[in-house]
Amino acid sequence: MSHSPSQSDENQVCVIIGASHAAAQLATSLRQQGWSGPIRMIGDEGGLPYQRPPLSKAFLCGEKDADSLIIRPSAFYEKHEIEFIPGRVTAIDRVAKTLTLADGSEQHYDKLALCTGTRVIRLPIQGANLGGVHYLRTLADVEGIRRELPDSGRVVIIGGGYIGLETAASLRKQGIDVVVLEMAERVLQRVTAPEVSAFYQRMHSEAGVTIETGTMVAAFEGEERVERVVCADGRFYPADMVIVGIGVRPNSELADAAGLEIDNGIVVDEYCQTQDPDIVAAGDCANQWDPRSGQRRRLESVPNAVEQAKTAAATLCGEKIPQISLPWFWSDQYDLKLQMAGLNQGYDQVVIRGTADSGCSFAAFYFQQGQLIAADCINRAPEFMLAKKLLSQKQTADMTRLADEAIPVKQLMAELTTSS
């Protein structure tokens, strides 16, 4: 690790609130960038940062155990003198520069990093507190689900977003009867083109999952445990378990109470700085200014949490490096690896390479006024590389050539390298 002691003095304390993807990276990057004072990471899930993505994938399938999820082993934090404090921060005093924890203890900080992430949106309907109704955000949530799975032959999933569909795939692989109820007219409506939604709907029905779209859930019924899910139109679905995946909200109340600016998350600039020069925010909780698009955006992905954490650490060390990396994301369902590059909001045209309505591999390129803005690549790693290159170089792609499978990706890539 490089060391530049001038960037911080060894008496300066940095406290990180939250202990997940953003926090783990921020603590590591602080040391890499020369922070020499104490680093304390306070997390309310009881343990060291772990990888969340496998929760709805390999961990739910029982293919991974909890120990294998850990982002870095405890020896790493010990070696780099990063202290983990289990607990929940309940208040920030920006004048005294202290934090209060739920157990009444206090922590002083010189610099503070907010990596508080998001929490699930709960369904406020009748029967919401019945046994067998689950959410899926934390290791504890999935341990609870896994404990009950042996007695749950029929599971109803509320929400056809990535989490809902990944969960459906993981349960179906274990032979469980799965019904997905989605309020919108198609699955993944908020995040993909109709072609991609239709593809996933087909893949899930071929695997034996029932997906009902345009369906509003009205109540969960049962004695002590959930027995059925009742929809607003009177239809009902028997269930031994319900898993709700209808989205998340940023954990920004702490920052709000401390007087920091909030707007769908904690408002930060391109350096992950809040309006308090001693406080940064990174990850799912941060709504960041993107100088390239001239817009704010709050993203929910591991690559974003990691990149913002690196930027935030640099800012705390006195070095200003704007966060302008290309957003990307992935989702695994069955044998389908979806890789997404860029952000497709505001697209006006979609170009498909391959076929979306048969087989299990194609790429969807999203354009806005003739400019490529994003791509969804399913089992298409070369197209994903191409899209990343096109997007980061802001190159205009020829739609006809992109759609033409007779032209190999290698050739498109070579042309790009030559012309750039």
Ligand SMILES: Cc1cc2nc3c(=O)[nH]c(=O)nc-3n(C[C@H](O)[C@H](O)[C@H](O)COP(=O)(O)OP(=O)(O)OC[C@H]3O[C@@H](n4cnc5c(N)ncnc54)[C@H](O)[C@@H]3O)c2cc1C
């Ligand atoms: C099931 C699932 C599957 C996913 N799959 C993918 C995927 O395939 N690809 C991908 O890119 N992303 C995926 N994501 C999203 C990804 O996990 C998040 O983007 C990432 O976890 C964000 O990291 P974070 O550190 O910003 O926040 P979080 O992971 O939300 O962590 C914030 C932490 O801070 C703690 N905290 C909050 N407030 C306090 C407080 N006051 N005091 C102490 N601690 C506090 C929280 O309890 C939590 O532990 C998935 C998420 C889930 C739930």
